[in-house]
Amino acid sequence: MKNWQLLDNSTMTLGFLTNRVGRLMSIHLKAKLDKEDFDMPGHCIGILADLWEKDGIIQQDLAISVVKDKATIARALELMEKQNIIVRIKDEKDKRNKKIFLTHKGRQLQHQVLSHGDSMMGEIDAMVSKEEMQTCLAVLSKVYYNLKDKL
């Protein structure tokens, strides 16, 4: 339980914890979605998270934001386009770019995914206060934006 405290290096601890918690939350979310018919591979959800905020983003920016290789993103988007979740439109201003837009179906998935997040939330904030969670998210955000810029 507090074995983590034995590691005096909190950055190292943060690294291991975020990796494990990230995998755990993905597993739990996927399990909830599998109970319904959710016709999309789980590894695409991270991409959707970005599109829900900024529609029209290009693949390269998506790769940086999601922290995955641009090839991985390209293949995931190819899959999502086949399933009519997104469309890829060539930018006529700069023909190197492809802008990504959600379809109606893609926007509908947001409600479905977020509702499952709510149910997981219920289990979690029984043990963590709102202020603590807020602080945790703030710290993670700072680390996220800082390390992302240093790539």
Added chain:
Amino acid sequence: MKNWQLLDNSTMTLGFLTNRVGRLMSIHLKAKLDKEDFDMPGHCIGILADLWEKDGIIQQDLAISVVKDKATIARALELMEKQNIIVRIKDEKDKRNKKIFLTHKGRQLQHQVLSHGDSMMGEIDAMVSKEEMQTCLAVLSKVYYNLKDKL
């Protein structure tokens, strides 16, 4: 920057953030280790983190702790044994189990990895107070142990 706040569901945000921060920290750590000669694949470091605390653990418990499939763990350990980082010793009390022990070389790697964590730490706690980091780690620990039990 505060686009994350737009998502009113903080659990969902926590899920995406932990995944991304986890990947970012792995990438940065790996980059630092690559500059030296670190003769071990990066995906094994998460396993080492556990062994530094509890030597003699069996593979199955390692899989639960690291949040990876037991087959994945088995293959990683096979690799680590070939590189003389760990040894796998059959438990004579319960012959189904194999206990994992660090070799001298395995324990040496700890210092090397932790020192790089320190340097990453320097960059991070310039922007996050000790109390905030402590709160963040406490929240992640609670989520970790809670979700792990529900698998």
Added chain:
DNA sequence: TGCGTTCCGTTGCAAACGCAACTAATTTCT
């Protein structure tokens, strides 16, 4: 204008992963 550089997206390939099926060892139940 032209050449070199940089940037975005795609493809090939090998590494890492999870799932399912299997073997062997132990525990549980009758």
Added chain:
DNA sequence: AGAAATTAGTTGCGTTTGCAACGGAACGCA
């Protein structure tokens, strides 16, 4: 004690991933 159920570890297979190499498009500077 013996059969059934459970548990740990291994192996096969398809999926997901990152890295490197490539091609087309845009930019910079002479």
